[in-house]
Amino acid sequence: MRYVAYIRKSTEQAERQSLSIPAQKRKIRELFPHIRIVKWIEESKSAFTPGRKGFAEMVELLNSGKADGIVSWHPDRLSRCEIDAAYITYGLRRGVIKDLKFGSYFFDNSPEGIMMLQNIMSNSQYYSAKLSKDVKRGNDEQRKRGWLTGRSIEGYLNERSKDGMSYGIIVIDPDRFTLRRKMWDLMLTGNYSTYQIRDIANNQWGYKTRGNRITPSGPLSRSAIYAMFNNPRYAGLIPVPGKADTYEKASYKPMVSEEEYNRVQELLNRKGTRKLATRKVFTFRGTMTCGECGCMITAEDTMRYYKNGTTQKFTYYHCTHQRPCTQRKNTREESLEQQFNELLIKRKILPQFKDWALETLDSQNDVESVNIAVVLASQNRTIEATHREMKKLISMAAKELISEDQFKNEQNDLDDRIKILEKELKRTKEQAENWYVTFTKAFEVAIDGVERFNNGSVNVKKEILENIGQNPVLLDGRLQIDTFPWLVLIENEYPKLEVAYKKVRTLPDKIQEQAMETVRSSWLGMRYSNPH
Numbered sequence: 001m002r003y004v005a006y007i008r009k010s011t012e013q014a015e016r017q018s019l020s021i022p023a024q025k026r027k028i029r030e031l032f033p034h035i036r037i038v039k040w041i042e043e044s045k046s047a048f049t050p051g052r053k054g055f056a057e058m059v060e061l062l063n064s065g066k067a068d069g070i071v072s073w074h075p076d077r078l079s080r081c082e083i084d085a086a087y088i089t090y091g092l093r094r095g096v097i098k099d100l101k102f103g104s105y106f107f108d109n110s111p112e113g114i115m116m117l118q119n120i121m122s123n124s125q126y127y128s129a130k131l132s133k134d135v136k137r138g139n140d141e142q143r144k145r146g147w148l149t150g151r152s153i154e155g156y157l158n159e160r161s162k163d164g165m166s167y168g169i170i171v172i173d174p175d176r177f178t179l180r181r182k183m184w185d186l187m188l189t190g191n192y193s194t195y196q197i198r199d200i201a202n203n204q205w206g207y208k209t210r211g212n213r214i215t216p217s218g219p220l221s222r223s224a225i226y227a228m229f230n231n232p233r234y235a236g237l238i239p240v241p242g243k244a245d246t247y248e249k250a251s252y253k254p255m256v257s258e259e260e261y262n263r264v265q266e267l268l269n270r271k272g273t274r275k276l277a278t279r280k281v282f283t284f285r286g287t288m289t290c291g292e293c294g295c296m297i298t299a300e301d302t303m304r305y306y307k308n309g310t311t312q313k314f315t316y317y318h319c320t321h322q323r324p325c326t327q328r329k330n331t332r333e334e335s336l337e338q339q340f341n342e343l344l345i346k347r348k349i350l351p352q353f354k355d356w357a358l359e360t361l362d363s364q365n366d367v368e369s370v371n372i373a374v375v376l377a378s379q380n381r382t383i384e385a386t387h388r389e390m391k392k393l394i395s396m397a398a399k400e401l402i403s404e405d406q407f408k409n410e411q412n413d414l415d416d417r418i419k420i421l422e423k424e425l426k427r428t429k430e431q432a433e434n435w436y437v438t439f440t441k442a443f444e445v446a447i448d449g450v451e452r453f454n455n456g457s458v459n460v461k462k463e464i465l466e467n468i469g470q471n472p473v474l475l476d477g478r479l480q481i482d483t484f485p486w487l488v489l490i491e492n493e494y495p496k497l498e499v500a501y502k503k504v505r506t507l508p509d510k511i512q513e514q515a516m517e518t519v520r521s522s523w524l525g526m527r528y529s530n531p532h
Contacts, residue, residue, distance in 0.1 A: 001069055002069070003070065004061055010046045052084075063096060068099065075117060148252075154210055169251070187264050193281070233250070281458045288474050292319070297320070299315055299317045301313055335477065340465070345450055347490050350501065353498075379425045442486060501516075
């Protein structure tokens with residue numbers, strides 16, 4: 001007798017209690033050491049529906065006469081559906097299958113034995129069908145309670161209910177919820193593509209997915225971020241299977257509101273492809289203007305084909321020519337990066353000089369805060385006094401103490417004064433909020449701007465470009481930037497101080513401290529020609 005050993009492990013929850021494939025194989029060898037096995041067939045697929053490839057291979061061996069019987073762990077390994085069960089019993093009656101051996105069931109090839117086998121297979125089919133129905137009912141009840149079925153979405157965790165019941169609840173993942181919400185915030189601005197958000201999350205925030213037994217934890221994939229933005233469960237809406245646009249209200253805390261979710265769907269343009277999502281991000285595009293006409297500088301990739309069959313891609317920048325302009329030269333991205341690197345190198349300082357500067361800025365910040373508070377109070381008093389003048393003027397006009405022409409002239413003057421005062425007030429507030437941050441970022445660029453620019457992402461390069469100056473323009477292939485005055489001062493005055501600093505470091509310890517203080521005082525005493 002020649003046997004086919006059929007071993008199956010379903011991946012479905014219904015059969016978690018079954019022996020694994022290696023265990024089934026070991027048990028069959030232990031129980032039937034003397035039978036002749038001509039083929040081992042292993043399969044990981046549910047038997048609830050027909051169409052298993054391994055089962056079909058076994059049938060072919062039996063029908064062709066290359067095998068006489070089947071050995072398996074249990075009848076439910078062979079079949080859990082009526083069609084496959086019918087082949088087994090019909091094959092036994094026809095003699096195509098001459099014998100069946102099971103590790104956990106005794107089969108007698110007789111009419112009574114075949115009838116008992118049919119009952120066993122029917123029970124297996126009934127168990128699977130009932131279990132499927134029970135699972136669906138349980139999932140439906142879980143959704144009505146406002147909880148997700150199965151594994152929670154990224155940003156949340158599964159947890160057992162604390163009221164003694166057996167159902168599961170969903171809680172916030174403290175490691176990922178906040179970062180996921182920040183991704184939604186970036187998307188809601190309308191200024192970031194999914195590609196940019198994914199790059200920020202992976203490379204700047206160090207985001208790692210939760211992972212599972214099959215897929216390890218790792219960076220966010222492109223498909224995963226699209227899946228998140230298209231998933232209504234993040235808005236507290238749990239879809240009901242089989243009912244389009246029907247949802248259950250979630251009991252867990254939504255990551256976004258329904259309005260925010262709908263806004264993101266508009267940005268993604270579910271009916272098509274969002275242009276911004278597929279648009280390549282260039283380092284200098286959107287930041288520079290043409291030095292001749294003032295139009296924006298755009299960029300594009302160009303592929304060059306060579307006779308030997310190879311290709312090479314180049315990135316070029318040029319004026320958009322929205323206005324009359326003679327600038328026709330295309331500038332390669334490598335050239336712009338080299339020019340910008342040269343700007344950074346001229347303004348590079350040693351870490352010790354940054355520490356000295358920030359110490360002074362910290363003390364200056366306290367003084368500046370008091371000074372700005374005084375200025376703000378004075379400006380507010382002036383605005384209030386001007387508003388009182390306006391009220392008095394209106395009152396005089398109502399009592400006809402002044403003419404209509406006189407009223408209009410004085411009203412216009414007061415309006416202009418109020419606008420100027422409010423503009424100055426706004427400027428003072430912005431200065432109070434931004435000056436310390438601006439100086440700090442500028443000194444950070446002076447320390448490691450070169451390394452960060454050469455090794456950083458496009459967003460990092462754009463940030464460094466903003467922190468070195470204003471109004472970058474491209475003219476005749478040359479990059480020009482209105483560098484911040486304090487960085488110009490570093491370029492002109494710092495080199496000799498660095499030479500002095502390095503020289504002092506070689507002096508004996510006893511005189512080094514005093515000499516170093518001289519260098520420090522010179523550094524902190526540097527003044528720009530236009531202090532304002």
